[in-house]
Amino acid sequence: MSDHTDTTSDSVVAVPEDRSAAVPSELPVLPLRDTVLFPNSFMPLAVARESSVRLIDEAIANGKIIGVFAQRDPALDEPLQADLYPVGTATHIHKMFRLPDGSLRLIVQGLSRVRLEQVVAIKPYLRATTSAAEDELKDADRLEIDALLRNIKSNFQKVVSLSPLLSDDLQTLALNIEEPARLADFIASSLSTLSTATKQEVLETLDVRARMDSLNRILIKELEVLELGSKIQSQVQSEVGRNQREYFLREQLKAIQKELGEDDDQQKEIEELREKIDAAGMPEAVLKEAHRELDRLSRMPAAAAEYTVSRTYLDWLVALPWNKRTEEVIDLARTKRILDEEHSGLAKAKDRILEYLAVRKLNPVVKGPILCFVGPPGVGKTSLARSIATSLDRKFVRVSLGGMRDEAEIRGHRRTYIGALPGQIVQGLRRAETKNPVFILDEIDKLGSDFRGDPSSALLEVLDPEQNDTFRDHYLDVPFDLSEVLFITTANILDPVPPALRDRMEVLELPGYTEEEKLQIAREHLVAKQVANHGLTPEDVSFSDEALGAVIRGYTREAGVRNLEREIGALCRKAARRRAEGQLEPLSITRDVVIEMLGAPRFLDEEMEERTKEPGVAIGLAWTPAGGDVLFIEASRMTGSGALTLTGSLGDVMKESARAALSWTRAHAAELDIDPDFYKGAEIHLHVPSGAIPKDGPSAGVTMTTALVSELTGRPVRGDIAMTGEITLSGRVLPVGGIKEKVLAARRVGIREVILPRQNEKNVNEDLSPVLRADLTIHLVSTIEEVLALALTPKPSLTPELQATR
Ligand SMILES: Nc1ncnc2c1ncn2[C@@H]1O[C@H](COP(=O)(O)OP(=O)(O)OP(=O)(O)O)[C@@H](O)[C@H]1O
Numbered sequence: 020m021s022d023h024t025d026t027t028s029d030s031v032v033a034v035p036e037d038r039s040a041a042v043p044s045e046l047p048v049l050p051l052r053d054t055v056l057f058p059n060s061f062m063p064l065a066v067a068r069e070s071s072v073r074l075i076d077e078a079i080a081n082g083k084i085i086g087v088f089a090q091r092d093p094a095l096d097e098p099l100q101a102d103l104y105p106v107g108t109a110t111h112i113h114k115m116f117r118l119p120d121g122s123l124r125l126i127v128q129g130l131s132r133v134r135l136e137q138v139v140a141i142k143p144y145l146r147a148t149t150s151a152a153e154d155e156l157k158d159a160d161r162l163e164i165d166a167l168l169r170n171i172k173s174n175f176q177k178v179v180s181l182s183p184l185l186s187d188d189l190q191t192l193a194l195n196i197e198e199p200a201r202l203a204d205f206i207a208s209s210l211s212t213l214s215t216a217t218k219q220e221v222l223e224t225l226d227v228r229a230r231m232d233s234l235n236r237i238l239i240k241e242l243e244v245l246e247l248g249s250k251i252q253s254q255v256q257s258e259v260g261r262n263q264r265e266y267f268l269r270e271q272l273k274a275i276q277k278e279l280g281e282d283d284d285q286q287k288e289i290e291e292l293r294e295k296i297d298a299a300g301m302p303e304a305v306l307k308e309a310h311r312e313l314d315r316l317s318r319m320p321a322a323a324a325e326y327t328v329s330r331t332y333l334d335w336l337v338a339l340p341w342n343k344r345t346e347e348v349i350d351l352a353r354t355k356r357i358l359d360e361e362h363s364g365l366a367k368a369k370d371r372i373l374e375y376l377a378v379r380k381l382n383p384v385v386k387g388p389i390l391c392f393v394g395p396p397g398v399g400k401t402s403l404a405r406s407i408a409t410s411l412d413r414k415f416v417r418v419s420l421g422g423m424r425d426e427a428e429i430r431g432h433r434r435t436y437i438g439a440l441p442g443q444i445v446q447g448l449r450r451a452e453t454k455n456p457v458f459i460l461d462e463i464d465k466l467g468s469d470f471r472g473d474p475s476s477a478l479l480e481v482l483d484p485e486q487n488d489t490f491r492d493h494y495l496d497v498p499f500d501l502s503e504v505l506f507i508t509t510a511n512i513l514d515p516v517p518p519a520l521r522d523r524m525e526v527l528e529l530p531g532y533t534e535e536e537k538l539q540i541a542r543e544h545l546v547a548k549q550v551a552n553h554g555l556t557p558e559d560v561s562f563s564d565e566a567l568g569a570v571i572r573g574y575t576r577e578a579g580v581r582n583l584e585r586e587i588g589a590l591c592r593k594a595a596r597r598r599a600e601g602q603l604e605p606l607s608i609t610r611d612v613v614i615e616m617l618g619a620p621r622f623l624d625e626e627m628e629e630r631t632k633e634p635g636v637a638i639g640l641a642w643t644p645a646g647g648d649v650l651f652i653e654a655s656r657m658t659g660s661g662a663l664t665l666t667g668s669l670g671d672v673m674k675e676s677a678r679a680a681l682s683w684t685r686a687h688a689a690e691l692d693i694d695p696d697f698y699k700g701a702e703i704h705l706h707v708p709s710g711a712i713p714k715d716g717p718s719a720g721v722t723m724t725t726a727l728v729s730e731l732t733g734r735p736v737r738g739d740i741a742m743t744g745e746i747t748l749s750g751r752v753l754p755v756g757g758i759k760e761k762v763l764a765a766r767r768v769g770i771r772e773v774i775l776p777r778q779n780e781k782n783v784n785e786d787l788s789p790v791l792r793a794d795l796t797i798h799l800v801s802t803i804e805e806v807l808a809l810a811l812t813p814k815p816s817l818t819p820e821l822q823a824t825r
Pocket residue numbers: 361362363364365394395396397398399400401402403461509511540544545579580581584
């Protein structure tokens with residue numbers, strides 16, 4: 020192994036004491052392979068050559084002073100005098116450690132320069148006479164040396180700060196050395212990147228000024244190398260981060276431009292915003308918030324993503340009707356006139372609306388409940404609400420809640436979301452441009468809820484007069500006063516509406532129209548509306564009542580008038596086309612024209628009679644969200660194990676009424692002329708078609724019993740009579756709901772005779788108009804026997820073969 024320093028970053032420490040006086044003239048010579056030791060510095064050394072180890076051993080015992088000389092060629096194992104540089108360092112062995120393999124670790128301290136004079140021994144190690152090599156310092160050089168000293172110090176500081184290999188402590192140490200020769204040695208020995216030859220050159224230069232000169236040149240060169248290195252480094256980085264750099268530069272440029280007042284556009288924009296904010300009539304707290312945000316905005320560069328976010332937010336704040344309202348006139352006579360003008364019929368609903376408004380007028384402070392219009396599609400819920408707005412001179416906005424599952428749709432997303440917006444309530448108000456519009460929340464029964472939060476709880480807050488004067492949208496994050504908004508909600512059915520919401524609402528039912536009412540609506544409103552919509556005048560096209568009746572009966576089957584309006588629209592479209600094609604004489608639409616234009620009627624009255632020809636089928640009336648419907652209930656008996664099978668998506672309550680029907684029939688088999696053991700070895704099957712639609716409720720009890728008895732007696736049920744009612748095991752018929760809807764459904768399919776529970780007499784008198792009642796035969800019954808007597812036809816006389824199959 021070799022003698023050399025064991026690390027490249029030599030730990031060099033300036034040594035204050037001076038031992039040079041004690042250096043003997045003959046010294047053992049320790050060759051160093053790849054480093055140079057300077058006077059006044061400490062350095063660790065590793066010694067492994069056998070001769071060197073012996074040298075150290077003996078030196079330790081002998082004054083601890085040795086001569087250290089660098090090799091010209093580091094590869095030589097046994098260098099002679101000519102292989103060593105002529106100038107070296109007299110060195111004191113400060114510490115020695117012996118390693119297990121016999122090699123040594125030393126800490127040595129350079130004392131003074133010595134010149135190698137004469138070799139006196141080669142074995143066992145080199146010994147030679149030496150002479151002191153003194154620094155040469157001319158007084159004349161003093162000034163220059165001072166200048167160099169400062170120069171060197173400052174260059175060295177730069178080198179240390181740029182070089183990752185040099186410890187920052189070196190700067191402090193160098194600053195504290197005032198002696199020029201020593202500073203030069205210290206720095207030369209500290210620069211770990213210098214080659215042995217360069218270091219040796221410094222060591223050999225005894226003229227202090229020359230030494231400093233060359234050191235300064237070394238430092239400058241070192242500095243250049245380091246600077247070039249960091250330039251290369253930053254170039255590489257800038258390749259990678261060019262986009263970022265450009266971005267930052269551009270931002271800086273903008274900031275500077277703004278600073279210089281050159282970014283006028285942005286400045287102007289902010290001033291404009293400030294004016295708008297001050298003019299928006301915001302409450303104090305909101306105004307403060309808006310100004311704070313504007314301040315933030317004015318400090319942002321216009322191209323920053325955040326600028327747009329902040330700007331959009333302020334636009335929203337400015338656009339809201341904080342203080343804008345239309346002057347409300349509650350003039351009941353006027354409201355009544357407008358409601359009547361725009362809607363036929365609906366007397367009950369109109370009365371309730373007028374009452375509601377009267378209360379508001381008398382007591383504007385107390386916040387009444389929220390109106391809720393409940394009824395099947397197309398009965399005029401939305402359009403009534405619109406009329407209310409017109410009559411009160413208020414703006415009208417509509418938000419559909421159908422399918423909303425996310426609370427944020429009502430209340431908005433927090434601004435931290437990308438693309439966040441206010442919720443529908445605030446958006447609606449912006450559209451309304453006033454803080455007191457009529458605000459209709461459509462389809463409140465179709466509100467969903469899932470993991471994203473319950474929109475109904477947000478809605479509750481909106482509708483609650485106790486807290487809606489400080490409604491807080493997540494996006495706005497400032498309170499908005501909703502207390503002057505007149506909210507109206509609509510629903511097809513009330514059941515799915517959460518009870519807490521229902522409690523806040525005054526429910527107003529719109530059950531659907533009779534044929535006569537529809538005719539009137541068509542005559543007074545729909546025709547005129549559609550004629551105008553199609554660019555026609557009443558002189559161009561007219562509808563006969565007969566034609567309208569044919570459309571109502573043959574082409575629509577609905578509680579409301581939406582499809583009716585659509586079919587009238589279709590007729591107008593065809594009329595418009597004829598005119599466009601040149602047939603300019605007025606067109607009068609009659610029943611025949613309807614059939615010619617719309618094709619064969621889609622719904623036929625005869626269908627009913629057809630379906631009930633066979634025994635076992637009875638016509639029931641059901642109440643559905645679409646406003647009442649006609650159901651065919653079918654019973655059949657086949658061989659089996661005595662079970663009762665029920666099909667058609669029946670709910671539990673409906674299944675129970677099926678069982679009650681069967682039990683009553685079994686109990687009364689004898690009176691009904693049925694085999695009392697009819698169920699033995701047989702399976703009874705009750706089916707309610709339209710299986711995909713879930714059905715429930717007890718009101719099909721009488722119909723199921725009738726179908727069953729019809730099947731078992733072989734007596735068909737009348738096809739022109741429909742029924743509804745719950746039954747008990749003793750055969751009593753109990754009242755049911757939705758009488759008007761059910762009766763209207765029967766009328767829609769052309770049935771003019773209905774069986775209803777006697778206990779529903781009140782509904783018949785109150786809910787059915789005299790016109791409707793006059794057109795119907797209504798049987799009020801208390802027992803199932805009465806029902807059977809009315810509905811079952813006599814047994815047909817059967818052929819012997821048919822009789823055999825029964
Ligand atoms: N009594 C009426 N008089 C005049 N027009 C009516 C009447 N009822 C309904 N209409 C008209 O029928 C159409 C449908 O009414 P609207 O849209 O208000 O129904 P809706 O009850 O809101 O239905 P949905 O539940 O489907 O929203 C409208 O053009 C409306 O003007």
